[in-house]
Structures are given as structure tokens and as C-alpha cells.
Amino acid sequence: MMPSTATAPSTEVSSPPTRRRRSRGNRVAAVLLILMALLMLAPFVWTALSVTKPTDVAFANPPVLSGYTPTLEAFKNLWETTYFAQYLVNTAVVALISTVVALVLGVPAAYALSRFPGYVSAILLLLALVFRSLPRFSVVLPMYDISRALGIYDTNFALAAALVAINQPFSIWLLRNFFAEIPKELDEAAMIDGCTRFGTLRRIMIPLMRPGILTAGVFVFLFAFQEYLTALVLTDTASKTVPVFITTQLGQTLPMLQQAGAAAMLLTLPVIAIAFIAQKYLVAGLSDGSVKG
Template sequence: MSTLTGATESAGEAVPLADDVLQPRPRRRRAGGEGAAGRRFMVGGLLLLVCWAMLSPVLWTAMVVTKPTSIAFINPPQFTYHPSLDAFVNLWQTTDFYSYLSNTVVVAVVSTLFALLLGVPAAYALSRFPSWISVVLLVAALVFRALPRFAVVLPMYDISRSLGIYDTKIAVVAALVAINQPFSIWLLRNFFAEIPQQLDEAAMLDGCSRVQVLWRVMVPLMGPGILTAGIFMFLFAFQEYLTALILTDVHSPTVPVFIATQLGQTLPLLQQAGAASMLLTLPVIAFAFIAQRYLVAGLSAGSVKG
């Protein structure tokens, strides 16, 4: 049941399936009184500090973009100022930010759906078909996850031009599906491995075909796994810069591409790029808060345990 190193002397008890994991475990309070309280205080303080450090680039950017333009980047930096939202207003009025954002979301959602649509059955097949071909596929999926973008995307640039789909969302989606799909197989395979084969056999005795077993029996059981893989696929696609940079010109740039092309600008455009970063960041922060519990649950239930 281990994924990688073949470590076998693992956790002792079988790892519970997702439904159990989502339940808060009853925790025993360790004895210790005063000392424990002090330690908890220290741990809390330390974590607060870490959180602050991890968020500081975002917080500083939030300050930069709400400053008046003339002091946005002065040195030494100014810490007090009258906040204004002008950079956001200008961004919205003078650029097509709305369409960049919708391009980004559409590309991310569609490519995630396709990656899962391809990845789920493939992962299921891999988990039930012990043969050399499964080994080859899995190793290939691993290597494909690690390919340098240029090796794939520059030829895609050429190919998409000759197919006439260059500079469309279709080209970006196709590229992202190709790039992300191998990893979804990789994440999902272990969830399937967790589900006992007897279940398949029982369902097939009832007259289900393999495809029916997958959709009627496996997928409902795989909720947390598919959700986990989906969240990762979405994040990868949402963040992708090089692929969208190389495969788009005027019709479907994504927000990361837009922001990157604004980095070589002067004020006030540079401040607008900062505003764009914040507008892009806020929804994904909400996403992070919601996603974290599913990720922990999903990941511990299947994909990567030792």
C-alpha cells in the first residue's frame, strides 16, 4: 500500500477511508498542566509568526496597490497612507481584465474536467490490471509529470498553428489536459488500490460491466480522491504561465500572462499589475480555505501515504 519507496512497516492500523478522516478524531489531552499550556502558547506564537512570514509578500502587495501611485514604490517605503482603490478601478476600466480572468477560470475548469474524465478510468484500469503495460504507463505518467514545458509546448506552438487553433482557448485547454492528466492518474491510482477487488467482482456477478462498475460503484466511493485530484488539477491549470504565454497572442491570454507582460512597465501600469495580482489571489485564497480540509482528507485517505 505504500506508493513510493516500498516502505512496509507502516502505521499499524489500516488507514481509515475518507469518511472517517473527515470526522474530527477524539483527542486525548496529554497530562502536563502548566508546562503544556506554556508550550502550547509557544507553538501558537511560532505558528503565528510563520503565517505572518508566509503571507507577508501578499500583505505588502496589498499595501502597494492601495497606496497613492506617487508613493507606491518609494524607498524608504512609506507605511502609513490614505488607502485608495484607484489602481483596481483603472485596471478594470483600461484593460480587459474581466476577459483575462474569465479565460483563466474557463481554461482551468474545462481542462480539469477533461483531465479527470481521462484520468479516472485510466487510473482504475491501472489498479486492476497487473501487467508490464501498467508499469510502463505509470512510469511514463511519472516522467510526463516532470517534463520541461518547453519540450512539449514549443512543438505544440508549431502544431497548433498548422492546425489553426493557435491563440484559442482550445489550444490552451488541450495543452493543459495533456500536461496535467498523467499526474491525475498518479494521484487516483492509489485510491482505487484501496478499494478491495471483491467489490468489483460482486458487482460484476450482479451483471455490471466494467464501465458500469467504475461509474456506479467506484466513482461514488472515490469522492474524496477525485475531489483531491480535481483540486490539484485546477490549481495547476489556474497557475500555468508558460503554456498560456506561448500558445496565446490576442484572443485568450490568462491572468498570469497578463501580469507577466505588465512587469516591464512603468507606473501607473505596474501598480495595476499589482492590483491584478490581488484580484487573482483573493478568490484562490478563499479556494485554499475551502480546499484544505478536502486535500488533507483526500491525501491521507489514499494517494500518498506511507
Template sequence: MTTTALLLTGTRAHERRRRTNRERLISAGAMAALILVVVMALSPFLWALLTSIKPFRAAFTNPPTWIFTPELDSFVDLWRGTIFASVLGNTLLIAVITVIVALAIGAPAAYAFSRYAGVVGPIILLLAVVLRTIPRFAVVLPFYEISQALGIFDTRFALIAALVALNMPFTLLLLIGFFRDIPVELDEAAMIDGCSRFTAFTRVILPIMGPGLVTAGVFTFLIAFQEYLVALTLTRTNAITIPVFLAAQKGADDVSTYQTLAAASILLVIPVILIAIFARKYLVAGLGGGAVKG
């Protein structure tokens, strides 16, 4: 091998090492930034968790007390001394029914939008998206007036109807992407075999839409479970949800309630964490599938 060839080989090896070192440095920087973001995002939750399990005297010391014997008194007081249990059950019920109704309406509508080309469909979908972008403050007052006029104010029915209506554009957009990923030939093959359009939809298309339905259902559940403004406007006592319950508790002027509020915040987050853990496979598959096409 000539001297020139050796120099070229050495230069290429040196460039590869430099490129590898640069890539490692970029990866390390990205990992450090990601860890910092995760720590910042989790710090309020971890602080609330520590506050909820500390003894009362150790919860408000300055500087903070890091070594203590965990206690669950705040959770016991929350469960036995307040209406948190009934409010949590009401919130879960409202969120679950909202998901069922939203998917029952949104899935056929999204299927129709994805299969039938025309002028009216895109216009309706555009109007739905525009309505979704309107601030909540501009739409909750009409819902309030309507619920008062119909005599359904402070009922689960009014709150579920409002949540379904407000979140339907998002559900439609999400499901349309999944339906468009399914070849039209499947519908045609099913109808050639004797299925009607509705039978083809229910027996052939919907089973394939499992990840998409789970994804849309999870996001709808999370939105309904954590909604505050709509629940605050349409409820008073009978149908209040967890966010409204937490906001109504004394806290700013009563230190004794801080630990109870921290415990309530932790219990509010637990269902979300469980959903993220058990539905992560469907979420990843669903989001990946829906992102292939518009």
C-alpha cells in the first residue's frame, strides 16, 4: 500500500472517529436535556406525593425534611372526611360514558368522511375544526343557558353531552386518519361477499380499527376526566367532578388542608398513570398507524 493510500485510510478513520464522537456527544446532550425535562415535569407530582405522606409537622418545615416515617393519614382523612370517593366515582362514570358516546357517534361519522368524497363532508369537517378552536369561554355559556332552559343543569347528562360535543372534532380527526389507512378494497370485498355497507363496517372494518378506537378512547377519557371549565359551569353539587372538587377546597388560607389536597391530587393522577401503562401498546400502534396518511 502506497503512502498516499495509507494517509487516505488514516484520514478516513480519523473522520469516522470524529463523527462517532460527535454523534455520541449529541446523544448525550439530548439525553441530558430529556432527563432535565422529565425531572421538571415530575417534580410537582413528586413534591405532592412527599407532602401527602409526610407527618404533619414534617410537611411544612423550611428547609424541607427529607428523612421521615411515611404516613397515610391524609389519604384516610380525604376518603373518610370528604365526599372525594363519590366525586371520584362520578368523574369516572362521566368520563367512561363520554368515551362510549363519542366513539359510538364518531366512528361511523369518521368512516363516512373517509369513504365518501364530496364537497359537503370536508365543509362540515372544517366547520367542526373551526368550532373546536373557539375558546371554551365562548361556548360554555350557551351550554349553561341550554341546560338551564331544558332543566338538566347540574346533571351528568348535561355534562356528558357538552363534553361529547366539544371533543367530537378531535375524535373525528383522529379516527379519520385511521380509517383512511384501511384499504377501500376490504369494504368492496365484504360487499361482494354479500355484506351491506353497515355490515361491512361493523364486521370487517371495526375489528381492524382496534388500535385507533383505543387511542381515540384514551384521549377522550383523559380530556373528559380532567376537564375543569365545562364541569365548573354546568355543575354545582350533584354532578361535580374531581377538578371542580379540588378547586372548591380551602387551601390558600388553611395549611391544615394542604396534605389532603396533595393526597387528592395524587389520587387524581393515578387513573391517568394506569391508563398510560396498560394502553401504551395500543397508543403507540394507534398513533403510528394514524400518522401514515392524512
């Protein structure tokens, strides 16, 4: 496209003075990025500190930064005096189920959208976009009313179903772009070899798409894991999730506040582990597909 601009600077790269300047620039950039990352971590770190301080100095003003014995009392209380374990299981179960179902429904749909040309696909994709942008309340409040009428209010099932629907547009959109990257010739070759359309999807496309599906899965799982509003409205006691539980612990006594902080830590740590492990993978998966979106 623009060969002259593209090649001219690239010869400059090798010249010594520029390289030195560049490495200094890189170092400055690295320091700035580290500062940025620390700033981004600040709320998390501050909460972690408050949770592990003895209650009487946990939220002192001015803050107490040293001279105390760290304690895990808040975690112990959380474990022993609340149904935290049950909430965590609820959250994980709902997130896992809704992720699996969202993918089982979304992968074929996205494949179809990527292979079926014309207006129908475009309009369906557009609809997905509009669905993605709907104010959560406009679907969740009727869901509340309907789920009560159907007698499924406050069940993991209702919450998982709602999350599948709410996350469906995003997963379809993301997956469609992954499929669009795979040349159509591959399908044709497979079908000439005697595969049916569904066989092609199952035997050729899905194995090829593994990184893309995993990327979409991670996103859908994260959405479901941290979803607050839908869970707040659709759950009560039996299927309460951790984010809802945490907010009900706020605004009460200090030990409960610390427990809320501890719950936030426990909810986030496994997800952070996933994030650290998966980030490289996510970037790779995303750059395979969504870029041309």
C-alpha cells in the first residue's frame, strides 16, 4: 500500500544513534508502564491490606501502614460465619454452565453467519450488536417478573439462562470474526471429501478454532463470573452469587466489611490466576480473529 513510508524508516532502525535513543525510550516507556500497572492495582492492593489488618486499624484515618500484625481473621470469619462457600459454588456453577451453553449455541450460529452471505447475515449481526447494547434493566426486570410467574425465580437455572442470552450477542460476534478468518476453500475441500456441513464444522472447523473458542469462552466466563445486576435481580437466597453477597455485607459492621473485602479477594484470585496464564493466549486468539472486525 505505502511501500515508501514503510521501508524508509525501517532502514533507519539499524543506524546506531537511533537504536540508542530507542532503547532509552523503551526504558522510559517500561518505567511508565510499570507505574501505570501499579496504579491500576492500587484499589486491589489497598483492599488486600485492609482485609489483613486487625479490625481496629483496618480503616484508620490517617491510614496505618506499619506496626501491626497481619491477620487472616477476616477470611476465617468469612468461611465460618457466612454461606460464602455456597455463594462461590453458585457463582462458579452459573458461570461454567452459562459459558458452556453459550458456546454450544454460539459456535454453530457464528459459523453459519460467517458462511452465509447476504443481507440476512448482516441484519442478524446487526441485531446482535443492538442486543449487546440493550440497557440491562430493560431485559432483567421483565425476566424477574416472568421467572416469578414461572416459579423459577432464585434458581441457578434462571440465572444461567439469563446470562446465556445476555452474553450470546458478544460471543456470536467474536466467534464469527474467528470463522471469517478461516478460508472458505477449506470447507469446500472437506465437503468434496464427503463431509456433511455439520461434519465439517465438527471435524475441521472446531479443532482449527480452538484458540478462538477458548478466547470467547474466557470472556463469557468473566462476564458471567462478575455479573452483578442480573444476579441481584434474579436471585434471592438459594442462588445468590458472590458479587451480590459482597454488596450486602457493606454498610454494616466493621468485621463484616472486612469479610466483604476478603470475599472480593477470594473471588478475584482464581480469576487473576486465569488472567495471568491466559493473557498471552487471549491476545493471540484475539489478533487471529477480531482485528478485521
